[in-house]
Amino acid sequence: MGFFFFASRAAARFLEEIRHPAGVSTAALLLTAASGGGIVAYADSSRAEEASEPSEQVAPRKKKVVVLGTGWAGTSFLKNLDCSRYDVKVISPRNYFAFTPLLPSVTCGTVEARSIVEPIRRMFEKKKKDVTYYEAECFKIDATKKAVHCRSAVGTNLDGNGDFLVDYDYLVVALGATVNTFNTPGVMEHCYFLKEVEDAQKIRRSVVDCFEKASLPNISEEEKRKILHFVIIGGGPTGVEFAAELHDFLVEDLVKIYPAIQEFVKITIIQSGEHILNMFDQRIAEFAETKFLRDGIEVCTGFRVVNVSDDLITMKSKSAGSEISVPYGMAVWSAGIGTRPVTVDFMHQIGQAKRRSLETNEWLRVRECDSVYAIGDCASISQRKIMEDISTIFKIADKDNSGTLTLKEIYDILEDICIRYPQVELYMKSMHMLDIAQLIESAIGDSHKESMVVDIEEFKKALGHVDSQVKSVPATAQVAAQQGYYLADCFNKMDYCKDHPEGPLRMTGSAAGHHNFRPFRYKHLGQFAPLGGEQAAAELPGDWVSMGHSTQWLWYSVYASKQVSWRTRVLVVSDWTRRFIFGRDSSRI
C-alpha cells in the first residue's frame, strides 16, 4: 500500500500548489534551504502571471505577431506576452521548449530527455492563451512582403506541397543558433554535438555503444583503449559539464557493470585557449583544471583541432605549431555557435551579410528593418556609441544655448544619458568614480566644482573613453530569456507608451521627444559550471565566486526553481532522486 498512498498524498499537495500559486513559491523556499541563505533567486514560472494584466479594450483588428522559434527567447516572449492583444502565430520545428542547460545531464541519463521538455501547446493551454502553433520550419523571411515562408517538419500536405506562407505585422525572430565547425574537415561527419535534445539522446546511446563494443570478444587492448577514448572538443561550460557527467557516469555506474574494461577508459578535453572555462573567473578555471587532473580527465589546452577522421583526431599546438593525431572512440564538438541558413539569407537581404548574427538596436529591433525584432542567440545588440551623438547631446543639454554646459545642465540630462548609453556608468564604475563631476574634472583639470562649465571640446574629451566599455551580451539562455521577457513587455504596453513614452530623450537623428521604451538592459544573475562528483563552481553577481559541494546544492536548487512548469520541475527533481537511489540507466534505447 505504501507507495500508492504516499504518491497520492504528494499528488494532492502538488495539485493544491498548482491551483493556488503563492507569492513565495516552494522553489524559493527550496533555494533558501539549500544555499544556506544569503543569495536571492526567483522562480521564473510565476513571472508571466504577474505581468499579464487583462486587456482593457480589444481592438477591432488585432495586429499579427509571428514568432519564429520555441527556444529560450521565443518561449520567454510568449509566456510574458498578453496574447489577447495580438493575433499570435508561433512557428517552430520543435513543438516543445527544452531546458537546454540540463542537456549535458541528459547525455548520461542523470536526467531524462522528457523531463526537460514542455510542450508549447500545453504552455498556452495552461495560461489560457489563444495562440496558433505550426510545427514547421521557416526557410525564408520576406521582410518586404511582411511574410515568412514555412515548410512542415512532419511531411507534406496531401497535394504534395508542404510549403505555406504566413504574413505578419510584427515578426519576432528567435531562431537560435546552430553548431559552428569552423569548416574543420570531418567534424560534421564524425562528431556528436550538444545543441538539441536529440543530440543528447544520440550521445547517450553512443556512450553505451562504446562500452558494449569494447566488451566484445577478440578486441585487443589497443582497440579497447581507442574505443573508450572520449574526446570533448571545446572547453566551454557545455563541454566541461559533459566531461564531468561522463566521468561521474563512469565511476558511479559503469565500473560496476563493465568491470573488465574500466582501466581502458580515458576522457580528454581539447581547448584552444590557455584555460578551460575561460569566460569564467580565473579561480573557477583553476579549480576545474585541478579537479579534472585529480579525476584523470586530461585537459589539452592550447591545441586547435584541424581534422577529424573516423578514428583519428588531429590537432595543432598553437605555440609549437606541430600536429599530433590521437585515436578516439567518440568525439563531442562543443566549440562555438554559428548562424542558421535562414538567418544568413535574411541578413543578406537587409545588408548585414558580413555579420555573424542579426544586428538589432537597443530595443531589439533589427536595424534597417521595420517591424522585425530579433532575440536570443540569432541576434546581437549593437550599442550606439556616445561619441557618435555627442554634438546632439551637447545641443540638447545646452538649454540656454550658451555654448557651454553647467554642471546643472549636465545633471539634468544625466539620467537620459545613462539609460541610453549604459557604457557611461560602466566606465565610471571601472574608473571608481562616484559622480559625473569626477569624470568631467578628470578631463578639464582642477577647476572648482561649483563654477564648472564645459564647452563642446571639453565635453568630448571627458566622454572620449567611455565607449571602450561597450560590451556585447553573451549568447546564453539567460540573455535570451531576459530579451524575450523585455520584448513582450514592450509589446504589452505598445499602445500606452505611444502616448506616455517611458524611454530616454531621443539623442539620435532629427526626431525630438522621448523614446517609447527604455532600451533593453541585460542583468547578469550569475552562471554555473557543474564539475561532477557533486561539486560545482558558480560566478554570482557582484564578483562572487563559489565552488564545491555546497555550490552543487545551490545548482540543484536554482535549476529546479528555474524549470518552466511544475511538471518538469517534479520530473527533474525525481530524476535526480532516482539517480541517487538507483544510479543511471545503461540500456541502449
Next chain:
Amino acid sequence: MGFFFFASRAAARFLEEIRHPAGVSTAALLLTAASGGGIVAYADSSRAEEASEPSEQVAPRKKKVVVLGTGWAGTSFLKNLDCSRYDVKVISPRNYFAFTPLLPSVTCGTVEARSIVEPIRRMFEKKKKDVTYYEAECFKIDATKKAVHCRSAVGTNLDGNGDFLVDYDYLVVALGATVNTFNTPGVMEHCYFLKEVEDAQKIRRSVVDCFEKASLPNISEEEKRKILHFVIIGGGPTGVEFAAELHDFLVEDLVKIYPAIQEFVKITIIQSGEHILNMFDQRIAEFAETKFLRDGIEVCTGFRVVNVSDDLITMKSKSAGSEISVPYGMAVWSAGIGTRPVTVDFMHQIGQAKRRSLETNEWLRVRECDSVYAIGDCASISQRKIMEDISTIFKIADKDNSGTLTLKEIYDILEDICIRYPQVELYMKSMHMLDIAQLIESAIGDSHKESMVVDIEEFKKALGHVDSQVKSVPATAQVAAQQGYYLADCFNKMDYCKDHPEGPLRMTGSAAGHHNFRPFRYKHLGQFAPLGGEQAAAELPGDWVSMGHSTQWLWYSVYASKQVSWRTRVLVVSDWTRRFIFGRDSSRI
C-alpha cells in the same frame, strides 16, 4: 524546502526496503489494498533469490552455456540459473530486458520507455552472477560444431571483421519472434509494429506528428480526417490495448491542446475474426466491443487487410468477398508473430523446415538436436501422444505379463501416465470424470469395478480420445517466463537428477527407468486486457472473469508487482502517478 525533504524521506525508505526485502513485499500489500482482497498474486522478483542455492562443489571445467536473447524467456532463465555451476555467455542485440506487456502504454506516454527496461548487466551485477554478455546478434547456429556465429550490433572491430564465433556445451535459444505480415503488400513499408521498445517510441512520435500535421494551415477537412484516422490491424490484446491507450490519450490530453481538430479523429480496429480478443472468454470480448462502441472506436470484424498503400488500406470482407479501401493517417500492424531468419535457418538444418517455430520435447530440448534447448516465442512444445506409446505403456503396466491389466496395475502406473501425458487429466476433466475407472468403464461398458480387467484393445479404446485434448501453449510472456524458470531449474539440478531422477517412467523407445526431470507444465495465471478509461478485463484461473474499474486497479497492482527490479517498479508507478497529475507529454522527441 518541501520537495527535497519529501523526496529524501522517500529515498531513505526505498533504500531500506531494497536492503531488507521482507517476505511480504510492498507489491503484495499494494495488491491487497487495490483489489479489495480475494485474489492472490506474487512478486516475481523474490523468486530468483529463493531458488539460487549456493553450489556445493565447483567442477574443474565448467560446462559452457550460451543463451541467445534477453527477452522474457532468456532473462527468466538467467535470473534463476545458478551461474556458479556454468560458464554462462549471453548474446543479444539488446543489452536490456523490456517489460513488453507495458509496450502499449509506452506508445502514448502513459509510461516512459526507460521505465520498463532494465539493463541485463545490472541484473547480473545485483545478483553477483558471473555472466559474460555480448551485445551482438546471432546470425547462425551451427549445431554440429556446437557453436553460434555472431555479429556485433554496434559496428565492426578495428580489423573490419565484426563477426565472431562462440562455442557451447549447452545452447538455450530464446530468440523470440518477429512480426508476421502474412506477405500482405505494403505492410512492411507503411505500417508501424509493436514488438520492440523502439517500435513503441516510433508510434509515440508518429501519433504526435499526425496531430501536428493536421493542425497546419491550408489543410482541408478531408485531409484532416485522413491524417487523423488511426487504424489498428489485428484485434488481439496488443492491438486492443493500443487502441484503448490512444483513445485515452486523445480524450484526456490531446483534446485540450488540439481543440480545433478533435472532431476529425477516428480510431478503427480491423479484425479478421468474428470478435476482437477472441482468445479471451466471450464475455470479455463482448464487454470490450460494447465499451469501444460507446467510446466511438470502430471495430471492423470479419475483414482481412489485403493491401496497404501510403494513404489507403484495402480490406476484404470474409463473408461478402468484396473489397473496400479506406484512407488513413497511421496504421499499426499487430496481427500475428513470425519466425526470425536465424531460427528459420536453424530449422532447415535440423529438418524442421516446414514448421513455424522450433519443435521441442516436453523437457524443452529441441527435437533431434542434442544440447540445444528452445524457450519462449521461438519454440513450441510438441506433446507426445499417448496412442503412440500405448503398447509400451500396456507392457510396462502389465507386470505379471498376463496380457490384461487389473485396475490395481493401472493405478500403479497412473501417476507416471498423468505426468507424462497431461492430456489424460485434461480429457477426464472435460468429460467430468473423477477417476480413471470411469474412463475405463465408459470404454468397456458396465463391468463390475472390482473385477475389472482390460486387454490391450480395450485399453486402447479407453484412451482413444484422450489425445484430442493435447493443447499447445500460447506465445505469451507468461509462458516464456515459466519456461525459462523451469529450464534453469533443470540446469541447476542436472548433476543431482542424473543419480536421483525426478521424472516419470520412460514409456517411449527402448530405454528403461525414469526420466531425469518432470516435463514442463504451463500454469496459466490469468490474462489482462486493459480497455482504457481506467477499465480493464481479466481472465483469471478457474474460469473467473473480472471486468471494470476494479480490474484496472488489479492490473496496476499485478503489473507493478511483476516488474523485474525495484528500480523499474518505482519508475513505472511514478509514471502512472505523473500521468494522473500532469497528463501525458506530447513533445515530439
